[in-house]
Amino acid sequence: MSKKQTLDHPHFLKLFKKEGILSIKEGNGKVITLMSPDKWRSEMGNDWIYLLFDIFQIRSICEQYSEVSLDIVEFASKPTIYHSKPNRVIPEGPLINDTLKFSLIREPNWNKLLFQISKPTLVKIATEAKADVKTDLLFPLFSPGTKEMYLGAEGDVKILKG
Template identity: 65%
Template sequence: MKKLIALDHSQLVAAFRDKGVLHIKEGNGKVLTLLKPDLWKPEMGHDWIFLLFDLFQIRSICEPFSEVSLDIIEYANKPTVYHSPANRIVKDGPMIDGVLKFSLIMEPIWNKLLFQISQPVLVKIDSKESNAYQTPLLFPLLSPSTKEMFLGPDGDVKIIKG
């Protein structure tokens, strides 16, 4: 286990680009597995979430959204996992009935890590991996105030977990 006081972005990004997978034990003690989407296999399960650093990345994984749906994402004040229909170009991936999960990570330090990776990344929370980097920083989606919502491309919204 490699201890990091803060997220050492250069070390983590280099490790991720080299192997395509990265395990980070965050401040709650949960191990996050970050994975390049093209390395995901069905036997890995479907409990993965796409992590995005920018609103414009949504286009690469989801059907085009209405302005209402984009505003909901942009102005969310709590960490939120969205369930939305996958873009047709996403042939394989952790989705159920054509719906995938994603989150726009706004917390500055985690956002910077995702920005430096510069592509949508899959995350599995609490993957139980033992060989992980460690940081005292809390991962935003592990907050008790995390919400889940369904967002459809036509502006339909359904709260799954409020």
């Protein structure tokens, strides 16, 4: 019988809340860095992805979406990174070609950690940072089946990586 894989939520959350940034070595041995969006600076680069725990958080980072676009996010069966126009009210953030990237994380353990952080959180995947903590749990966006799509506010959809 294999050991159940989980995250040490209280420990990870305490470290994240203290500094607003946390590097985690996940189950594949790759390091991801979680960061509060208010800590982001342009010199940190634009290859960050907003992580969401709930579909309603999209409104806080992106322009108003059509029902079609929301349905695509809500019913996606595989990990997906979406590219969309940012909400005009969000402060400066990591943009590439005037779009931001986000992903709705459904894996229960990672979702719970994001829920406890309680706001959209930036992640940089496969960083060179030294890990603060580690887990045996795999980070969902490292899946070979991870897709990338552009979603427009008017319902326009473009598959970038299938």
